[in-house]
Amino acid sequence: MLQQTLLAASRRPGLRRAVVAHPATRRVVDRFVAGETLDDALAAVHALAADGLAVTLDHLGEDVTDRAEAVRSRDACLRALDGLASFGLGPAAEVSVKLSAFGQALPGGHDVALELVRPVVEAASALGTTVTLDMEESATVDSTLAALADLRRQHPGTGAVLQAMLFRSEADAEALASPGSRVRLVKGAYDEPATVAHRRRKDVDAAYVRCLRLLMAGPGHPMIGSHDPALVARAHELAAQHSRSADSWEVQMLYGIRPEEQRRLAAAGTTVRAYVPYGADWYGYFMRRLAERPANVAFFLRSLLTR
């Protein structure tokens, strides 16, 4: 119930203004967001790389309402890739993008988003790295997977995300388990109706394991996007069972969540990639992180009261 309320709030402009303007919000946001500028993000990348972590950089933004904003998203991603180039990390530093930030919801949006994201994917390939297409609400999955198929024709390293909570994801996992295919498997962060998604935590976890088995058994590069210790352990068991080398799969976790575990896994030889969000448009991302964990809401409310 709390989760649904927070996810609904992430779409309410009035509340957005109040939360963003509140002076205490900043302290909590800083836990999950690397900063507002590219320089802030690059400083975080530098520190994470020094700890042996790979990164995927996310310029925050979603649901743009006109083409000019979508063009600004493209340009921000191109600047991010330029910034990452200076570290010379190759595939250890990639970017993640949301097609809704590239105009996917505008009239003719599928083509707009594809046209604007293509130069980002090309620039990443030129640097020897990749782009992963984040997955948003279930209504956008067909468009995002169609964009992925198009981009992968010339840039086969382009990554996708599957949300275990969606009923369709097992079939999508099977379809995407092909050589070179990079698939991040997550539980799913959006409020989806019971007609398309599992709603109970234990059903989502069971669906996650079914998708995980398919991806780990296949010839692609599975990316385990989860902080759940049971699922990360299951991924390690399956990797051993399928004799996967450490560079043929990876664990991905969000910036600021279980950071000690990220470093511990990396030190023990697992490829770990931190998802590093930055930028001024952090509201939607922040509200989804609150919705994932009641303790975050308590922490946030305490900050408001103790400012």
Ligand code: FAD
């Ligand atoms: P949970 O059972 O939710 O959490 C397990 C444990 O992790 C918790 O007990 C807690 O210790 C810790 N934890 C989890 N979340 C939080 C939090 N917010 N704050 C503090 N601690 C926390 N979802 C999408 O729908 N589309 C995407 O493209 C997408 N990309 C992602 C990329 C990465 C790298 C990751 C890690 C997640 C992504 N997600 C995405 C979010 C995902 O769908 C889940 O909502 C989120 O990861 C929480 O699920 P969990 O698997 O970590 O398990």
